[in-house]
Amino acid sequence: MVAHKPDRTIGVFWLNASDTFVNIQYSPTDHEDDQTPPVKRRRLRPQSDVHWLSESGVIDCIILLGPRPHQLFKQYAQLTGYQAMPPLFSLGYHQCRWNYNDEADVKAVDAGFDRHNIPYDVIWLDIEHTDGKRYFTWDPALFPKPVGLQHHLEKKKRKMVVISDPHIKVDPDWSLYREARDGRHFVKDREGQIYRGTCWPGESSYLDFSCPATRAWYSRCFSLDKYKGSTASLFVWNDMNEPSVFNGPEQTMPKDAVHHGGWEHRDLHNLYGFYQHMATVDGLISRSGGSERPFVLSRSFFAGSQRLGAIWTGDNVSSWEYLKISLPMVLSLNLAGIAFCGADVGGFVKDPDPELLVRWYQAAALQPFFRGHSAKDTKRREPWLFGEEVTAAIRTAIQQRYKKRNI
Template structure:
């Protein structure tokens, strides 16, 4: 979707509906364009995905409607670890349909993640993916509207108490051991989520799903980002070869967290990161729970003006970005590319 090529504003976490409203108004007050505001894991009721915290986000539709009135959108996180809790509809349905990954002994595999003890849906099962997709229907995902999109994080899959912080290699997906399908788990999560967004609109709307784990073919289902970076100059620098490499293997819609996820960037680093991120395909600012707030207008009028200018440059070039993404879709030609792709006969570009 064209809007997904605009600017995205995210942090872990915008605290509540009032916070969302105030950040949204901040962009208007400072005359900075943006298209998407994002909610991380704290928006859900006790980290139960497909729900809203009743105290912080009591009226999600009202919040989404306020954004829609300005033609803006929201992304909420939906991760593939499901809180083991008999009072939680999603867990009960997955259990009753027997869709969880299994241990060798046939019991459901369980591991520790954000909600605590969690089950992991078996996304290798087509029927599980179809059920997951159906959960994005407006009558299933309460409080969702057509301007709510999705972020799949932790889909490596992350298991805090597992070996190498992931699933045991002998956990079973049907007859397949996890060691054989680990790298495609994230692809299947994003595939099912994108399918859900397409279905909820009767096939009319194009989905937008950001994923952290991906595989060959993930480019068909949405965007990827380079994961948890830090507010360091080296991390800004390496975002460029990372996105170039991803483009070369067909995954063109990529970006890095602007400003760095961990730590607090210096003002100069933040401004430079905006100036770099505005020329990478996926353009999102994001920050860790423990960092100080860093909306683009919090660093003095001079720096606000520099950030405003580069975000506006991004918007001025949107038709060009859109054309490049279309060409990537048709031919696989990377959007962000090393010089040698365009000048293969000029050996000076090879270094």
């Protein structure tokens, strides 16, 4: 929390990963004097009172003294880390959909950008690219030659991003599941058995990223010899890592699930996605021998996530209201030290009208992370599908993003 006035800026950093309630009350006057005649009423400055309540954990509260805004943010960065320098390609435009159908569809979309003279750098694949929602795999019918597809993009200096969620399909015939089970890499329930919940693959178990050995094992899963069908131009998207459990309380993991060291999920819920993000980033750094900057997008994040990479504001709606709120959301994340962030262009859910889509591209071209994304039950919305006037406006917005500027 930042408190600011013209001559002083201070901050409070409440470091706690459990369920936390923060209540802010603003008092413009002294309520005790409300009935006092105005001539006798004391002149009091407005006051904001903040109440912090965390379910568990230690009280770890840090006061950032500033006294100027830039000094306060530097102090916060010294505690939690600075924004990681992104790879250059990730600052360009990203094209995503749940899901591009197959390799031919990906190549057609890629060719469409060339045909309409619209620059872009990255195309994304959602969960349907896998073999039955098993991460680190490819659907053998829809994506039979993933290496060739990535090389096709790489010839144009373009990259691919694929999704890797924290839940693992319960499938004893799948080698990766057996490795995780036998290596004791899953979160357990209160009875000491492997916890099972429901997510995209159906019955799933959840990797315990709070364990250093699990993070190390997960990082190795991204090596080129282990992740079959991957190349050095493939990057990663960590989604559903709050963690999302469709049949769980509040659609997440029970608070009494047990993590490494005997910690309950209630103690570290808000660190779960942070740890997956960390392990994925470490995996990509190791893959390149430390010679390439990683790119990993995460939906869940915590204080310090800025030193790992990019985040976005999650599933949004195609409406003017959601376009409007995306701006303060991204700016607020920037104030919290997370600079490489953005919101899905056009809205994830429902279909935008052409004017909304154009305005969203124009706004998002000025945001750090720039990705068009949409749900599988929406209409296709590649930039050239709405007529030449709309295509031209979107082309201009994206081209301005790429324009070199003398600073």
